[in-house]
Amino acid sequence: MDLFEYQGKQYFARYDIPVSPGGVALTVDEAVVQADAAGYPVVVKAQVQVGGRGKAGGIKLANNADEARFHAGNILGMDIKGHVVKRVWVEHASDIAEEYYASFTLDRSAKKHLLMLSSQGGVEIETVAETNPEAIVMLHIDPVDGLSREAARQACVDAELNPIAIDGGADILVKLYDCFTRGDCDLAEINPLILRPDGGVHALDAKVSLDNNAAFRHPEWDEYRATEELDEREQLARQHDLQYIGLEGSVGIIANGAGLAMSTLDVVNQVGGEAANFLDIGGGANADMMTAALEVINFDQSVKSIFINIFGGITRGEEVAKGIVAALGRVDLRAPIVIRLDGTNAEEGRAILAAAGIPASKLTSKPTMLEAANAAVALAKGN
C-alpha cells in the first residue's frame, strides 16, 4: 500500500524523523487554517500518488493567507495525470541549503536491506543513477544485524554530505531504518532530505510503501486504507476479499492462482484481445467465491465477455463446476462466459456444466486456454 506524502510524513513522525510542521486539508478554508498554524511562508502541496506534480502546478509557495487561499483553491480538484487532487498538505516553507536523497528497500537479489544515499537529492534518483552513479552510496545491511549509528555516519561521510549535516543525517538514517523495519515498509524514501542554513537536517518529502502482509501487527494502518484510491470495481472486490486489479479491456478474467491469472491476461492479449481485469479467485473457487467474482466482473460495464480459467489441482473440477452453476443462479450476467476447466476431475466438471442446461449463448466450454481465449475475444469483439 502506497501512502500519500502527508501520511508518509505522519508515519515518519511516529519514528521521530523530523519533518516540516504542517497539516492536511480537504477544503480551501481548512488549508488556510493549516497555513496560519504552520506559519508563513507556507508550501501548498497537492496530495496525489504520481510524480511530476510540481511541474503540473501542484506545489505552490504562499506568503500570506490570501495567497494560501488562492493556491489551495487552484490545486484542490486539479487533475494531475488522471489523479484528481482531493487533499493538500500545507507546511511551513523551509530554507534549503542543500538537498540529499535517502532510501531503504529490500534488495531481492542480495536478500539484504539496501540503503541508497546521495548528496544529489531533489531530482529523480533514477536520473542520478543513470548520469552519475558514483554519486549514490549503496550500502547493504544484514537484516539480522541492522544498521548501526557508526555505519550510518560512515555512509553520510562516503556520500560526501556537507560536514555539518553528517550527525543530523546519520541520526535520520538510523530513524528511517527503524521506520523501514519496525514499520514494515517495502520502501521508505526521503527526497529531498534537506540541510537548512541553520545546520538542521529534515525530511522535506516522504515516500512510503507499506507491506500489506504485515497489516496484522499495524492497527494504525487502518486509516491509510480508508484513503486508498480504488475504483468502484476494486472496492467491491476488496469487500469480497478477492485479488482484483481493474484494467482497460473488454474481456473479464477469473482464474485460480496469481500466475494462472497473469498467464490468462497474456493469452488473451496474444490472440488480439484486452483483459478488463486481473482476478485471482484463489484456491477455493467455490460457489460463494465464484458468485462474488462474477458480481465484481458484472459490475464493470466495459466487460463484453468473461473468461473463466480454472486449473484444478487440489480444487477438483466438479466442485468448480458446481460453484459456477450455483453462481449463475445468483448473478444475472450481462456478458457470456467462456470457461476452460482443466486438471483434476476436469471431465466430471465439464459434464456437470453440460448437464446444467445453461444455454450456449450464456456459457461455452473450451478444452484449452488458447481456444477459450480465442472464443472469449471473439465474443468481446461481437463476432
Next chain:
Amino acid sequence: MAIFVNENTKVIVQGLTGGQGKFHGLRNRDYGTKVVGGVTPGKGGQDVEGIPVFDSVADAVAATGADASFIAVPPKAAPAAILEAAAAGIAFIVCITEGIPAQDEAKVFNTLLRNYPGTRLLGPNCPGIISPGKCNIGITAGEIAQLPTASGPNVGIVSRSGTLTYQALYELKQKGIGVSTCVGIGGDPVPGTNFIDCLREFQVDAETHAIIMIGEIGGSAEEEAADFIKANVTKPMSAYVAGVTAPAGKKMGHAGAIVSGGKGTAQGKMDALRAAGVLIGLNPTEAGELMAGIVKGL
C-alpha cells in the same frame, strides 16, 4: 534420483493438527510420502490418523529421525517455526505459508544463512516439491504428476508460480513425459530456494535430462538464472514467463509479482533466457510443446 527429496525422505508436519496441515499432510502420506510425525506445541502425545504428534520439532526428530519438515502454520507463527526446524537439525524445510511479512522473511533467510548453512528452505508461499512416485511435500495434487521412467528422458520443473506449476506438470502428463522432480519455489520477495539452486541440482541429477522453468514478472531472479544457465547448464531447457501484459506498478497477487521502475518485465526476462539458449513459450502450453520437441530429440 531426484533433487532435494527422495523415497527415503522422512517428513514431519509442523501444524499437523491445523486445517491445512492435516489436509495436505494426510494427502502427502496417501501419496506414499514417509510422513513420520507432526508438531503442535501442547498437543504432544496425540495422533492424527495414526501420525504421532510432538510438542517440538526437537522431540519429533529425536523420536522419528525426520530429516524434512512441512510447515503449514499461519504467517505470524511461520518464521519461528522455520527457525525451530533448523535448530532441530532439519535439513530440508518446505513452508507453504502465504502472507509472511517481507521483513520477517529477510531476517529468517539471513539467520539460516548464518547459523544453519546446512538447512535448505523451500518457500515460503510455495506449493512445495514432488518427486513423482517417491515423495510429495506440500499442496501439489500428486495425480497430475507423470512418473519418471528408468530409461528417460525425464524433465525437471522449477516454477515461481503455484497454479502454473500444476499447469506445467499437467502439460507434461498429457504428453506422457516423465518428471524427475517438480519444485515450486514460490513468489515471495525472499524465497529460501531460488531458480539457480534448483538448476544447479537438476544439472547434476542423472535422472533429469531436460528442464522447464516457469518465471513471472518482478525482481531479477529470471535474469540471474539466465546468467547461470549460460555458464553452467548444458541440459536443454524451455521456459515461460507470466505477466507480459501486467501493467507497471500493480502487484499481481504475489508480493513479488510487480513491475517497478521499468525493471522486472516479462519481456526482459524472456529475452535474457532466450539469449542463454532457452526455448521460450508464449504460454504454458507452448512451453510444454517446446519441451515435447526437446524430449523427442534426446
